[in-house]
Amino acid sequence: xxxxxxxxxxxxxxxxxxxxxxxxxxxxxxxxxxxxxxxxxxxxxxxxxxxxxxxxxxxxxxxxxxxxxxxxxxxxxxxxxxxxxxxxxxxxxxxxxxxxxxxxxxxxxxxxxxxxxxxxxxxxxxxxxxxxxxxxxxxxxxxxxxxxxxxxxxxxxxxxxxxxxxxxxxxxxxxxxxxxxxxxxxxxxxxxxxxxxxxxxxxxxxxxxxxxxxxxxxxxxxxxxxxxxxxxxxxxxxxxxxxxx
Ligand code: IPE
Ligand code: IPE
Ligand code: MG
Numbered sequence: 001x002x003x004x005x006x007x008x009x010x011x012x013x014x015x016x017x018x019x020x021x022x023x024x025x026x027x028x029x030x031x032x033x034x035x036x037x038x039x040x041x042x043x044x045x046x047x048x049x050x051x052x053x054x055x056x057x058x059x060x061x062x063x064x065x066x067x068x069x070x071x072x073x074x075x076x077x078x079x080x081x082x083x084x085x086x087x088x089x090x091x092x093x094x095x096x097x098x099x100x101x102x103x104x105x106x107x108x109x110x111x112x113x114x115x116x117x118x119x120x121x122x123x124x125x126x127x128x129x130x131x132x133x134x135x136x137x138x139x140x141x142x143x144x145x146x147x148x149x150x151x152x153x154x155x156x157x158x159x160x161x162x163x164x165x166x167x168x169x170x171x172x173x174x175x176x177x178x179x180x181x182x183x184x185x186x187x188x189x190x191x192x193x194x195x196x197x198x199x200x201x202x203x204x205x206x207x208x209x210x211x212x213x214x215x216x217x218x219x220x221x222x223x224x225x226x227x228x229x230x231x232x233x234x235x236x237x238x239x240x241x242x243x244x245x
Pocket of ligand 3: 021022023
């Protein structure tokens, strides 16, 4: 896909969020352990980040590990954390070179200290980059995010009248990031799984049966074409082009 082709779409979402699902089933269908699926998933992530840059997407949010995923077998959780550390070591220097800014969405508490350190360092290293903002949702839960925000507002002594939609948004992990325009879920599951509950209020959803390790640039292009055909109304009668943000 050339840059020209990539940019030929009539409208491109500013913020794309992805529930990267189906690694386990991808592996099982090949007679491989689940962790092999997670490794294949991270390989794919590199390709999709590149494609997002080519398409001119400004914000990409990826769901890497939910607050509920701790309930998986210990070996899988530990293996996933190992993979994430490896991926940060291997990919962050390249991402930094490409001008990608990395942000973490989620609770640091509960993540093993080595991974916390790597995450903080990646965020710090890339903080002035602006080609693509990559939000990594790791130990992220939409309900947890809202609870953390409420606690912080109370601690800050906000009066009831000061609690507005704008103010709440400023207390979320995504403070300063526009809401997602398009949320993609791979692997044929049709649910939110606690992802961007507040921010996704008016997102367009795109579901595909393709497992995450097989969701390539061509699949992303199909999602973007579908998005370009959608009419967003935000509760009105007439389509609204892009919301003023
Ligand atoms: C998504 O793939 C990755 C994570 C949740 C970490 P899954 O591991 O959920 O794969 P399936 O849904 O079992 O196939
Ligand atoms: C959502 O996928 C979380 C991530 C992709 C990180 P899950 O596979 O955990 O979701 P459920 O359990 O099928 O809802
Ligand atoms: Mg899953």
